[in-house]
Amino acid sequence: MQKVKMLVVDDASFIRDLIKKAVRSRFPHFVLEDAVNGRRAQSLLEKNIYDLVLCDWEMPELSGLELLQWLRKEFPDRKTPFIMVTSRGDREHVLQAIEAGVSDYIGKPFSNDQLISKIVKVLSKSVSADRIKGQGRPAELAGSASSSLEALTGKAKPAGGAPSGGAVTHQSSVSVLTGGSAQATSSVPSSGGKGKHKGQVIVRVHDKAMPCAIETITLKEIKVIARKADGIPQLFEQAVIDFEQGEQASDIARINGCIYLLQSIDKKMEAEGFKIGILFVDDDPQKFEYISKLIASGTGQKYY
Structure with a gap:
């Protein structure tokens, strides 16, 4: 049986390593390749077909959005699943990614379970369950993937009205993505009199x-x-x-x-x-x- 092949694109080696480690811990049979930026990813995508691309938005030379737009234009028949990974959560950028043909979206920082849930949810639409199955339990994980594109654009809400993925974030919740706002309520701590803060x-x-x-x-x-x-x-x-x-x-x-x-x-x-x-x-x-x-x-x- 053909193994699931996945491309991880991020200019930060630390993030690439975290993603690959999380995926291998659940799905050791996946074939994982990575690229340090959008240009390198372009080269790999021209030569190979992947079951999933997991890509950072903000990168030098070629952004994740530009890579997605190029992929959809150059290889329209492939319909390669594409998850955008970014610390940006404003509605304008989410809509840009949707218009470009993104499959789903996950905001930094994220937990391993949130990442695996996204991967399973997206792969299950184009890859058979037998190919996905490994030592993890994809069916169970897929059921917990509550942060869909519908939630991001306000067409649906996660259970209980909580932000997608359960994370409490600043300017990256579903309310922000749909035009609301999220404010941190805790006060900034004192340094105990040891010097002045710089911001x-x-x-x-x-x-x-x-x-x-x-x-x-x-x-x-x-x-x-x-x-x-x-x-x-x-x-x-x-x-x-x-x-x-x-x-x-x-x-x-x-x-x-x-x-x-x-x-x-x-x-x-x-x-x-x-x-x-x-x-x-x-x-x-x-x-x-x-x-x-x-x-x-x-x-x-x-x-x-």
Whole structure:
């Protein structure tokens, strides 16, 4: 029986590795290939036929949207399933992807179960159950895939009215995708008097949205102060850092990262705050330019 063949496209090696590890843990029989950007993915798609493409939106040289548009134009008969992976959740970008022929959409950061549910839901429409079946339980997982394109565009709501995938995110819930808004309610923590903060961000992991104060930021990493009351993430967990750039709530720049440090800001067990260190994992010149401007002037002028 022919094995399921899947292409993973992302300019961040950390994200590619996370996705491949999650898929292999459930479906070790899948054949996985990856590409560091849209140009490389184009080359692979010209030579090979894949059962599924899982692609990041924001990449240098050729974006995920541009790759999708090219694929649908050059190979209209293939109808290759295409899942867009992105930290953007605004309605305009979702509609662009739908118009280009995207099969489904998943927002960063995501859990392994959310990712597998999306993959099973999309594959089940074009691949036989026998080919999908491995050591995971796709039928059960498919039933939990509540975040469909209908939910993204407001034609249906997930059970209980909760945001798709169960994640509490800032500017990436179904309400935002359909024109509403999502606001973080927790206050930014105090640093305990140890220096002045350099601004505020929202740090998002797959089940939390944490308002944080920036302690330090470089081209490689950011350290922020968070509240224990907002939840404590795990080491080596993927995260998305939302930088609010202007007066409009939707004017947000997003940087992908990996949590490498969790540290109390006080020796007392009851300390309210803690420090999070996050390494930037994007390989996008535009994002490096944005961070440079942020460091130099304390603000960024362009939403990418």
